[in-house]
Amino acid sequence: MPVFPYRETKKPIRARNLPGSVPSRPMSTFSGEPTVRRMSLTASLDDSSVTAAPGEETALPLRILNSGSTVEEYRFEVVGACAAWSTVEPATLSLYPGDSQTVSLMLRPPRDSTVLAGETPFGIRVVPTSEQGDTVVPEGRVTVLPFTETTAELVPRSSHGAWRGRHQLAVDNRGNAPVTVRLGAQSGTERARVSFAADTLRIAPGRAEFGKVRIRPAKRVWRGIPITHPFQLVATPDVAEDQAPVAPVVVDGSYQQEPILPRWLPRALITAAVLLIALVGLWYALLRPAVKSAAREAVTPDVVRSAAAADKSKAPDKGSSGGPSSGGASSGGGDSSGANGGSPKPSPSPSPRASSDAGAAAPTSAQVQVRDSVGGGSNTSTALQVPGGRTFQLTDIVVQNPQGDAGTLVVSSGRDAPVLRLALENFRDSDYHFVTPILVPAGGKVTMTVDCRKVGKPVNAPTPSRCSESLFLGGTMKTDTAD
Structure with missing residues (x-):
């Protein structure tokens, strides 16, 4: 089996393990040092700071030197907030003793509001496979450039009413930095005025703000056909001098002016008049004769006799004034009414005069x-x-x-x-x-x-x-x- 050059059969003694040797400095994360050395490993960045544009790819070289006496394999890990959109290519690297090679840190910030504009620290952890305790972390900073992207939507797109129309302009900030949007309007006709509750909106990244819009007609329409007033709303973002200008967002809308007197009002008045005439005719034709007939039927002979008897009972009695009475005297020859000294009999109620009718x-x-x-x-x-x-x-x-x-x-x-x-x-x-x-x-x-x-x-x-x-x-x- 071939043997790699400079490879020893025994593991060499590291200088950091010798008695009396100066211990190596502890590793600190994000210390800002682009170059970190160990007794057998040196990792250095070409630049400690880099600028990355959202939606684009930026490469930052990283030089690795194997100063040890054995062949070593290294793994690379990106640490920090940019780890989600950063990689090291290649992900692993093998070096002979005394050799060096360069890998690239690829920065790919997405073009959306999840990655905010500004400076972000990062680190690249270089981990030797055989000696993981000799890990080094060269550090740097990446500056994500700002970009502006806005969209707008009118809610609702069209409105109607006799006095005014109301809308809301929703403006979304899809960029990675806060933006100030100026609102403007252009009316399609001179018979309507468009106004905003606020002329500017300050929108944070990834957020939306709503601007209230009112459309007022110049003249009132009392009756007739509705009038449609088209209009346009313009949202213009303010950008810094060093940024490219951004085109304004234009949204179309319409307001339908309704007449103050609705079209169904004349028909409703005519219908109400017809119903009123029909009710009056029904009263004179059916209900009034029925009421009169019921009143006549209620006047019976018994009722007439009862009313006459009641009137007679309320009239003063001529016999009580000393004159002759048509009713006759009592059986004992005395006066039963008590006018001649006799005691009148108590009665629960006054007796009515005898009626000639049976x-x-x-x-x-x-x-x-x-x-x-x-x-x-x-x-x-x-x-x-x-x-x-x-x-x-x-x-x-x-x-x-x-x-x-x-x-x-x-x-x-x-x-x-x-x-x-x-x-x-x-x-x-x-x-x-x-x-x-x-x-x-x-x-x-x-x-x-x-x-x-x-x-x-x-x-x-x-x-x-x-x-x-x-x-x-x-x-x-x-x-x-x-x-």
């Missing part, structure tokens, strides 16, 4: 109050007694429990079953109205029975000694007719 009905009402003690049994009082030859039609009942007593209240009309049976603790005031009247025949009584279990206490008043309830009833008293 079966006449008169409105009648009555009320009664019942007091009852606790533990004393029930107490009953009569509210109304129907005279002979009459029938009372009960239609309304109102019961009151003002003290908030507890117990039982029963309203009866003389039949076997009571009309109402109520618990006092369930109400204070309660009213009942019957569509079908409850008939109380001649000689019948409407009574209220109270059985008190607990006397209530009124608000801000002393506690009474007995329960107290009231009953009010209403209806009509009808004269019985002979068959």
Whole structure:
């Protein structure tokens, strides 16, 4: 097997391992030294700083010297922020003792906003395969040149309205350095004015900013056909003097001016007028005759007689002034009205005058109050007694429990079953109205029975000694007719 020149069978003793030798300086990252030496390895850059343009390739030579006594293989690794877009070609290198060779550091910064413009330190780690502890790192700096690239988009591209149009101009900075963009506008017609909320935008790399745009028409359009106003927006980036000028970005848009009075308004007014006329005609043709007919049907003979009897009951009685009465005297020869010293009989309600028409009905009402003690049994009082030859039609009942007593209240009309049976603790005031009247025949009584279990206490008043309830009833008293 061939033997490489200068190769020894035993590993040579390094000077850094000899007793009393000066130890080598520790390696420091990014020290800025383009040349680094070890006892068996020397690595040097041709230049400690380099300029790289985005989207282009830049080569930086790196010279490697094998000052050892054996053949050595070296690997290269780029360290620092530029490692993602930098490589060493070739990636490995073998050298005989005393030989030197040059490799290239290839810098390829991308043309986008991920790599910002400016100076960035880097290092190239040279690692010997057999002696990895003898690694050296020559260091340098790369300056990425700035570039400007902007795009713009109008959102929305077209707008419409009667008073104004509103848009937003989105400007993207796709360069690697902050940029200031000046905004301008060119109207396609003289009948619309374009304005910005801010004339300039400061945009960071890889970011977008929005400029508010308003389009106002010079004249108002009250009615007619919509008018379209085209316009152009211009975004001009500001660049440094040492950079190439950048063409401005032009975006087209349009604003459609609508009339203030919409086109459907006349038709809507005509439709509303037609509907109004139709409703008026329907009222006079159908609804008004129906209402009149219902009013006529409601005026029945019974209603007329009841109204006449009510008017007569309100009129003053001529017999009470000392004149002769058409009603006749009582059976004992005395005056039943009490005008001649007799005691009048109490009546729950004033009796109407006798009508010449058979079966006449008169409105009648009555009320009664019942007091009852606790533990004393029930107490009953009569509210109304129907005279002979009459029938009372009960239609309304109102019961009151003002003290908030507890117990039982029963309203009866003389039949076997009571009309109402109520618990006092369930109400204070309660009213009942019957569509079908409850008939109380001649000689019948409407009574209220109270059985008190607990006397209530009124608000801000002393506690009474007995329960107290009231009953009010209403209806009509009808004269019985002979068959």
